[in-house]
Amino acid sequence: MKVLVVGGGGREHAILWKLKQSPRVSKLYCAPGNGGISDIAECVSLSALDIEGIVGFSLKEKIDMVVVAPDDPLAAGMVDALEEAGVRAFGPRKNAAELESSKVFAKKLMKKYNIPTASYEVFEDSGTALDYVRTAKLPLVVKADGLALGKGVLICNTENEAADAVISIMEDRRFGDAGKRIVVEEFLEGPEVSVLAFTDGKTIIPMESSQDHKRACDNDEGPNTGGMGTFSPSRHYTGEIHDICMEKIFVPTINAMNNEGRPFKGVIFFGLILTEDGPKVLEYNARFGDPETQVVLPRLENDLLEVFEAVIDEKLDTIKLSWKNETAVCVVMASGGYPGNYEKGYEISGLDSVDEDIIVFHAGTKKENNKYFTNGGRVLGVTALAGNMEKAREKAYRAVSRICFRDAHYRKDIGIK
Numbered sequence: 001m002k003v004l005v006v007g008g009g010g011r012e013h014a015i016l017w018k019l020k021q022s023p024r025v026s027k028l029y030c031a032p033g034n035g036g037i038s039d040i041a042e043c044v045s046l047s048a049l050d051i052e053g054i055v056g057f058s059l060k061e062k063i064d065m066v067v068v069a070p071d072d073p074l075a076a077g078m079v080d081a082l083e084e085a086g087v088r089a090f091g092p093r094k095n096a097a098e099l100e101s102s103k104v105f106a107k108k109l110m111k112k113y114n115i116p117t118a119s120y121e122v123f124e125d126s127g128t129a130l131d132y133v134r135t136a137k138l139p140l141v142v143k144a145d146g147l148a149l150g151k152g153v154l155i156c157n158t159e160n161e162a163a164d165a166v167i168s169i170m171e172d173r174r175f176g177d178a179g180k181r182i183v184v185e186e187f188l189e190g191p192e193v194s195v196l197a198f199t200d201g202k203t204i205i206p207m208e209s210s211q212d213h214k215r216a217c218d219n220d221e222g223p224n225t226g227g228m229g230t231f232s233p234s235r236h237y238t239g240e241i242h243d244i245c246m247e248k249i250f251v252p253t254i255n256a257m258n259n260e261g262r263p264f265k266g267v268i269f270f271g272l273i274l275t276e277d278g279p280k281v282l283e284y285n286a287r288f289g290d291p292e293t294q295v296v297l298p299r300l301e302n303d304l305l306e307v308f309e310a311v312i313d314e315k316l317d318t319i320k321l322s323w324k325n326e327t328a329v330c331v332v333m334a335s336g337g338y339p340g341n342y343e344k345g346y347e348i349s350g351l352d353s354v355d356e357d358i359i360v361f362h363a364g365t366k367k368e369n370n371k372y373f374t375n376g377g378r379v380l381g382v383t384a385l386a387g388n389m390e391k392a393r394e395k396a397y398r399a400v401s402r403i404c405f406r407d408a409h410y411r412k413d414i415g416i417k
């Protein structure tokens with residue numbers, strides 16, 4: 001089978017790395033891909049947002065399956081367009097991807113179907129929102145409704161911070177039209193866990209849990225990023241908590257989407273917080289997480305192509321996932337300055353000096369004359385698996401210490417919290 005993966009980051013590299021192990025995959029393509037991806041797939045110079053281009057390419061090359069990985073083409077309806085053209089596609093349709101692309105939609109759904117989440121209010125004009133945050137209980141959380149590269153969430157400890165958040169999102173349109181509406185919600189406390197799950201709209205099969213490190217610097221300091229490292233499994237996500245999540249969150253979410261006439265097929269990412277009152281949903285994503293995928297897929301023993309097919313054909317009930325009983329750690333190496341301004345184009349050395357069993361997923365790289373260069377904020381995700389966290393951390397950091405590029409920045413505490 002010929003498979004095209006849409007996207008070009010570490011998550012897409014991990015999906016392709018896993019698909020490459022399937023005996024039934026004859027050729028892999030990636031649009032647009034990156035330096036590391038070009039070693040295992042043919043990179044196609046189409047933007048991940050170019051719906052017409054991707055549909056045209058898939059028809060011309062007779063692609064058997066297209067995997068749409070990033071949030072924005074899903075929200076824009078790439079899967080709908082592929083299906084209309086008769087191309088098999090993995091990922092939710094536009095009306096289901098709204099679970100991620102509109103926080104207002106997600107919150108209303110959870111309220112309607114009693115799915116545990118923070119209590120909240122929605123505002124469509126800044127005046128009413130400002131009146132509200134001046135009297136609301138602190139701390140509180142202000143969220144832009146739409147997609148904002150994972151940066152549209154502001155935690156406010158004072159009345160002034162809350163007012164500034166409302167003004168910057170709704171009036172200054174810091175996140176563009178994503179800030180036409182906002183959600184203001186209760187601040188919750190507890191450990192955060194990510195659970196990705198395959199679903200065909202009828203059956204839902206959660207993958208192993210993971211934890212992200214969103215802040216740029218050690219001890220969870222510095223600005224929020226797309227994710228500076230992950231590990232799997234989470235030590236907080238016990239079997240007992242899993243059963244509660246299955247009953248009160250995962251299955252009800254799938255049922256709710258069906259009830260709304262928006263069956264969800266693909267991967268749902270549950271961003272959970274384990275509060276004293278039980279697990280609650282912080283957010284939904286309509287896709288694999290980045291860099292969660294870089295620790296979850298290396299632990300998966302199944303043929304990923306078969307799982308994708310079972311989702312598309314609505315036969316997920318025939319699949320049983322099995323997992324390596326190991327801990328995986330992924331340390332992200334980023335460009336100095338990220339998530340703010342950074343330089344690109346520095347040569348990356350040491351990639352071939354890491355141990356055989358280390359998996360280096362490329363996020364922002366390009367390859368020229370057989371050399372790799374930095375080409376984005378997050379550059380590499382260095383993943384190691386071992387029998388326990390201590391050993392996995394040690395292996396991952398040993399590999400990181402051998403890889404060099406100018407101004408490289410990484411957290412030293414991935415897996416400690």
Ligand code: AMP
Binds near residue numbers: 188
């Ligand atoms: P989100 O994109 O909605 O997951 O939010 C990004 C991050 O903001 C989460 O991973 C949490 O760390 C934090 N966050 C979001 N909502 C809340 C909340 N209600 N209470 C506490 N922290 C939150």
Ligand code: GLY
Binds near residue numbers: 227288291
């Ligand atoms: N790592 C969080 C995300 O993929 O949104």
